[in-house]
Amino acid sequence: MNYAAQAIRQFIVFKLDEQLYGIDIQNVQIIERMKPIMRVPKAPNCVKGVMNLRGEIIPVISLREEFELLQTETTDKTRIIIVKLEDAMVGIIVDEVKEVIELADVAIEVVQNVQGKMKSNHLLGVGKVQSDNNIVTLLNLQNIIEESFEK
Amino acid sequence: MDVSQYLQMFIEESKDNLQRLNENLLKLENTPEDIQTLNEIFRVAHTLKGMAGTMGFTRMQKLTHNIENVLSEIRTGKIKVNSNMLDTLFQCLDALENYVEEIINTAGEGTEDYAQLISELERIVNQKKEEVVETSKERIISASPSHIEIIALPEAQETIKNKALAMDMNVFQVNIHLSANCVLKSARAFVIFTDLERMGEIIHCIPSVQDIEDEQFEDSFVIVFVTKESQQRLQEVILGVSEVSNVEIVALHQGVQEKVITSAESQIEENQETHLNSAEANAQQNGKQQVSSKTVRVNIDRLDTLMNLVSELIIVKTQLEGLNVNVQDSSSNYNDSVEYLERVTTSLHDAVMKVRMVPVETVFNRFPRLIRDVSRKLGKDIELVMLGEETELDRTVIDEIGDPLIHLLRNAADHGLETTEARIASGKPKKGTIRLEAYQDGNSVVIEVQDDGKGIDVSKIKNKAIQKGTITKEEAGTMSDQEIVELLFRPSFSTSEEITDLSGRGVGLDVVKSKITTLGGHVEVQTELNKGSIFRIRLPLTLAIIQALMINIGSEKYAIPLNNIQNIEDVRKEDIKLVQKQEVIVVRDEIIPIIRLHRVLGLPEQEDKELMMGVIVKKGERQVGFIIDSLIGQQEIVIKSLGKYLSGIDIIAGATILGNGEVALILDVNSLI
Numbered sequence: 001m002n003y004a005a006q007a008i009r010q011f012i013v014f015k016l017d018e019q020l021y022g023i024d025i026q027n028v029q030i031i032e033r034m035k036p037i038m039r040v041p042k043a044p045n046c047v048k049g050v051m052n053l054r055g056e057i058i059p060v061i062s063l064r065e066e067f068e069l070l071q072t073e074t075t076d077k078t079r080i081i082i083v084k085l086e087d088a089m090v091g092i093i094v095d096e097v098k099e100v101i102e103l104a105d106v107a108i109e110v111v112q113n114v115q116g117k118m119k120s121n122h123l124l125g126v127g128k129v130q131s132d133n134n135i136v137t138l139l140n141l142q143n144i145i146e147e148s149f150e151k
Numbered sequence: 152m153d154v155s156q157y158l159q160m161f162i163e164e165s166k167d168n169l170q171r172l173n174e175n176l177l178k179l180e181n182t183p184e185d186i187q188t189l190n191e192i193f194r195v196a197h198t199l200k201g202m203a204g205t206m207g208f209t210r211m212q213k214l215t216h217n218i219e220n221v222l223s224e225i226r227t228g229k230i231k232v233n234s235n236m237l238d239t240l241f242q243c244l245d246a247l248e249n250y251v252e253e254i255i256n257t258a259g260e261g262t263e264d265y266a267q268l269i270s271e272l273e274r275i276v277n278q279k280k281e282e283v284v285e286t287s288k289e290r291i292i293s294a295s296p297s298h299i300e301i302i303a304l305p306e307a308q309e310t311i312k313n314k315a316l317a318m319d320m321n322v323f324q325v326n327i328h329l330s331a332n333c334v335l336k337s338a339r340a341f342v343i344f345t346d347l348e349r350m351g352e353i354i355h356c357i358p359s360v361q362d363i364e365d366e367q368f369e370d371s372f373v374i375v376f377v378t379k380e381s382q383q384r385l386q387e388v389i390l391g392v393s394e395v396s397n398v399e400i401v402a403l404h405q406g407v408q409e410k411v412i413t414s415a416e417s418q419i420e421e422n423q424e425t426h427l428n429s430a431e432a433n434a435q436q437n438g439k440q441q442v443s444s445k446t447v448r449v450n451i452d453r454l455d456t457l458m459n460l461v462s463e464l465i466i467v468k469t470q471l472e473g474l475n476v477n478v479q480d481s482s483s484n485y486n487d488s489v490e491y492l493e494r495v496t497t498s499l500h501d502a503v504m505k506v507r508m509v510p511v512e513t514v515f516n517r518f519p520r521l522i523r524d525v526s527r528k529l530g531k532d533i534e535l536v537m538l539g540e541e542t543e544l545d546r547t548v549i550d551e552i553g554d555p556l557i558h559l560l561r562n563a564a565d566h567g568l569e570t571t572e573a574r575i576a577s578g579k580p581k582k583g584t585i586r587l588e589a590y591q592d593g594n595s596v597v598i599e600v601q602d603d604g605k606g607i608d609v610s611k612i613k614n615k616a617i618q619k620g621t622i623t624k625e626e627a628g629t630m631s632d633q634e635i636v637e638l639l640f641r642p643s644f645s646t647s648e649e650i651t652d653l654s655g656r657g658v659g660l661d662v663v664k665s666k667i668t669t670l671g672g673h674v675e676v677q678t679e680l681n682k683g684s685i686f687r688i689r690l691p692l693t694l695a696i697i698q699a700l701m702i703n704i705g706s707e708k709y710a711i712p713l714n715n716i717q718n719i720e721d722v723r724k725e726d727i728k729l730v731q732k733q734e735v736i737v738v739r740d741e742i743i744p745i746i747r748l749h750r751v752l753g754l755p756e757q758e759d760k761e762l763m764m765g766v767i768v769k770k771g772e773r774q775v776g777f778i779i780d781s782l783i784g785q786q787e788i789v790i791k792s793l794g795k796y797l798s799g800i801d802i803i804a805g806a807t808i809l810g811n812g813e814v815a816l817i818l819d820v821n822s823l824i
Contacts, residue, residue, distance in 0.1 A: 036812075036813060038815065039707065040793070040797060040800060041751070041752040041753045041754075041816075042800050043797060047796075047797070050793060050806055050814055052812055052814050055808060056791070057791045057792070057794065057806045057814060058794065059796050059797050087795070088794050089794070149796045149799075
């Protein structure tokens with residue numbers, strides 16, 4: 001077996017409602033507590049507004065529309081994950097940030113239509129967390145974010 | 152010598168020099184007899200050659216050397232300036248620009264020799280071969296070693312000489328012969344003097360310094376020079392100055408005069424260092440009519456850093472002002488300090504902004520050359536009129552604006568202007584005019600490219616667009632002429648080759664538009680059939696920090712750039728009238744339509760209060776009133792972009808961070824109206 005093909009990737013696991021999602025740690029800049037967000041008129045639905053991250057203005061989005069979830073109140077577990085895509089930074093509101101997991105490429109299963117509602121190009125696949133037997137949906141953030149801003 | 156650290160400087164200066172060559176060659180084309188222009192060209196070419204040599208770019212040096220040969224023949228009147236020759240010279244400048252390009256990209260000059268251009272240059276020089284041969288012969292004769300007379304020194308100088316010798320210094324008598332066709336003899340002498348004074352002291356000189364300055368001498372003069380340097384070195388330095396045909400040096404001794412004569416023909420060897428010096432010194436001499444200002448080249452990144460720091464400072468200042476409210480009872484020193492800080496930051500901001508401003512001239516100055524080339528290629532008689540070159544724009548904008556303007560100018564020359572025959576047939580002046588004008592309009596800079604050509608034929612574009620499927624027939628029916636003209640900026644429309652055969656302009660207009668848009672500007676067309684067209688580019692001045700009026704709408708805070716605001720009015724509920732379904736108010740006999748910002752910004756509508764507040768904004772001649780909830784006040788704000796993902800929202804020009812860290816959005820008044 002070729003060890004090079006078994007590259008390990010790290011994912012940050014976060015929670016929206018009861019479901020776990022993972023995003024590649026390479027994209028993640030910082031995780032922030034909830035901050036004041038200024039609504040931007042005429043912005044796409046999923047864009048909650050813009051926030052001030054140490055002098056930079058960053059759009060903040062919610063994935064709830066994307067996953068067809070109901071809006072919830074902010075709790076003290078709510079976090080904003082700041083991700084960097086190409087050159088632009090975007091904040092993503094999540095209910096809770098759980099942990100960082102390591103997955104070998106081979107441990108990521110490509111599943112078509114996991115939830116039936118998500119487009120397949122929004123997914124990298126699903127990964128299994130050994131410790132508690134949970135399933136994490138791994139997201140292709142680039143595609144998700146680009147499409148949500150197009151709407 | 153390691154010259155890599157000078158590379159950047161070399162590149163910048165070469166660009167400047169090439170630009171100056173371009174400008175002056177154009178000038179020369181119009182006034183071929185102007186010796187001033189010619190001298191300037193010669194001088195710049197010479198500097199360029201020297202610099203290329205110093206940096207070890209031999210190909211570039213060789214080409215410039217050949218150019219110089221041609222120029223020198225023109226200067227001596229052996230050949231006359233003509234258009235074909237200038238074409239060749241312009242091609243040489245292009246070649247030199249290619250070298251510089253190559254150097255920028257690879258730090259080497261590449262392997263292109265431009266042998267054809269060089270042989271063309273040689274051909275021009277050899278047109279009058281016989282004469283050249285003859286004069287060079289003369290020069291050899293005059294340059295041969297000859298008997299040298301030791302001049303008698305006046306008493307005072309004799310004493311200095313003896314003292315110097317006693318101190319183990321060398322004293323030389325130097326006879327310097329300038330070449331017969333040297334034009335600025337006093338300038339050359341001056342250069343020699345400056346060079347020598349770096350090595351020692353001139354104690355005597357015949358004719359007198361005054362006479363030499365006034366050019367009251369033949370081709371030669373004699374100096375007595377005290378130095379620690381060797382005779383060899385002295386000779387090298389003097390011969391390094393161009394147009395010195397011959398030097399004779401005699402070492403002077405106490406009592407017995409021993410004659411050691413050395414002579415050599417000039418320009419056998421070129422000492423680059425002194426060459427540079429000579430060119431510079433020469434510039435001082437010739438430069439009386441030149442406007443020169445002292446400048447320092449600064450990396451734009453460093454300026455950006457400075458700018459960011461200023462922005463931070465302004466935010467802090469705003470924070471302090473906010474604090475002020477809570478500590479009103481404390482000493483008044485606090486207020487004074489904050490006020491003082493405000494004054495300093497404001498001046499600092501202005502200063503930094505000004506540093507970044509560059510006149511559009513730096514872009515415009517290459518266009519006369521462009522139009523000349525285009526006009527010769529197309530066989531059209533074109534006059535380029537440039538206005539408002541002194542208008543200033545931010546450096547980053549200046550760097551980007553060149554290409555779009557070239558596109559527009561080419562389009563104007565190629566597609567806009569008719570052929571000479573067609574112009575005569577339609578009763579227009581033979582010479583087509585392209586007007587390039589820049590001016591400041593409020594907070595933006597407008598650049599117009601106007602031609603007096605045939606204009607854009609709207610119906611042809613319409614047909615073409617339908618044919619290409621860009622729009623449907625039904626759509627075409629509802630579109631205004633203006634909208635149809637705007638189709639030219641659609642990418643799908645302009646990639647087609649055929650469109651150039653039409654009256655329309657198509658090539659690259661989408662590129663122009665996208666470039667201007669990324670710069671935060673926009674471009675519009677105004678056209679009239681058979682009268683011509685105007686392409687108008689509107690660009691923001693740098694607006695990184697502006698004065699703005701902060702307002703409350705609902706629970707949100709917004710900023711309106713102060714320069715958009717005309718005045719602020721109280722609006723009574725009953726003052727709002729309906730005219731053709733549009734709400735208006737009457738302010739001082741003027742009817743002003745109103746916009747309810749709640750509605751536009753997607754906030755819940757409110758019951759009309761008895762007394763509301765209206766901010767009257769203007770866009771050109773138009774006035775519109777914004778109905779707002781309340782005013783916060785005037786504030787200096789730092790504009791931040793919303794980033795790439797939200798750039799599509801046109802009513803928001805950006806965001807700013809308030810003193811308390813909150814974000815407020817800046818309204819784009821132009822797109823709201």
